[in-house]
Amino acid sequence: MKKLNSTLLIAITCFSWSAFAHDQDNTLNPSANATDTYQVNCDNDRPITEPPVHTAYLEVDLITTSKATPIVSLQVSTSTDSVPFTITNTTDAVNGDKIASKTIRIARNSAVPYSSVDDSKNANGYYYITVNKTKVGKQSYHFSFHCMGISDHAGTVIRLLQKDAPK
């Protein structure tokens, strides 16, 4: 019985992690202007039989993994059709110290208070993330991204649009 409980606990833990872990790892090439670009789609991903969870905001933080290499910054913007359009920026202050940057919270339709998100007014939609550095040198990075509803995780899907430079 004990063994069964342990297995169940591990299974639940793994399920929770896979459901909420939205992490992206990548490496910028040595070019000073190398830039990775991502598109994040925030949306309600609940089955029609369940109450919907719409996005209130997108949350992102960044961490660089190698010491003595260029400082890395990350910009997050709403898509340009968002009213008002919003863009912000975060930087991991110290490379390799395992402490993440300041967390960004950004929302489409940011005039809408998070607490009043409903079917018609929400922050669902596309967001764009760019990752770059200040000078020449290879640098690995990791960022976490979560589309969040008022009290639960909303649907979060990421797509790599550009690796280092247009190909």
Next chain:
Amino acid sequence: MYPSVNKLSLTAIGLLTALAQPNLATAKEIASTGLGNTVGATDYYKVTCADGTDHFQLSVIDQTPVTPPAPQLLNAHLSKVDKPDLVTNALAIQPGATDQMLTLLGGSGKYKIIVDTEGTNIALTKAQTFKFTYQCLYADGTVTKLFKSGTASIKNGKLSKYTINCPAKKKTRTKPAVEVDSLTFTLIDKTKTAVEQVSSIVLSAQATKEGFSTNTSDTNGDLKYSPVVNLRPTSTTTNNSPGDGDYYISVDNTSTQDNQDNKKQYAVQYSCLNQANQETSTTDALVLQDQ
């Protein structure tokens, strides 16, 4: 009447702008009112490139004036051991100052000297070095045999202490005793004057079009623009050629704590160019976000 710091800063910025060497031969320029000091502050602009555009060129310059940091300072305190209320001080001795002489009329006996760094710029962590001399003087104006000099160094937040004994000249069969009148202590701050520091906060600008993006960065303290970067989109969501249409320029910095020093003055140069690197029609930048 001296001009205010703000006026001086504006003059300096104007001078930097005038002297800055343009990086792009036929570029348009965004002369910004400045990027704010809030962490994450980002300015955002939209530029439209005409048909026939192959790529977009971008360069940025950080025009934030370089300001010298506050210097490391030393303080010297001279007192008499048996008369603690009798004290003289030389405060906030600047690097390179050579005229800091203290004299205390304390009579014969032990004197105490303390050198500290209170009030210094603690951001400058280099140990401060100083040279010192001291001399006891008899009441008749003659110097005692005691004359010493030396050098020492002191870290921020630490003290250097010295006790100097100035005994009276003993009486002889032919001469009476002579009391000490005073001790003179001279300190020369040998710490090097702090040099102007380029800001550790780097200014960056990104050009973006439909998922394609590039980046360039610049630090303040010179008149050079950042390296020119080219954004050459390879596909498009519209029926136009990939290079035509709207480009977006974002300007931000690497600050991680809200601080007055995060503020940035900058200018951006940009061009829409065809395959032969000739300028196509470029609109003025439309401000979408000004932080």
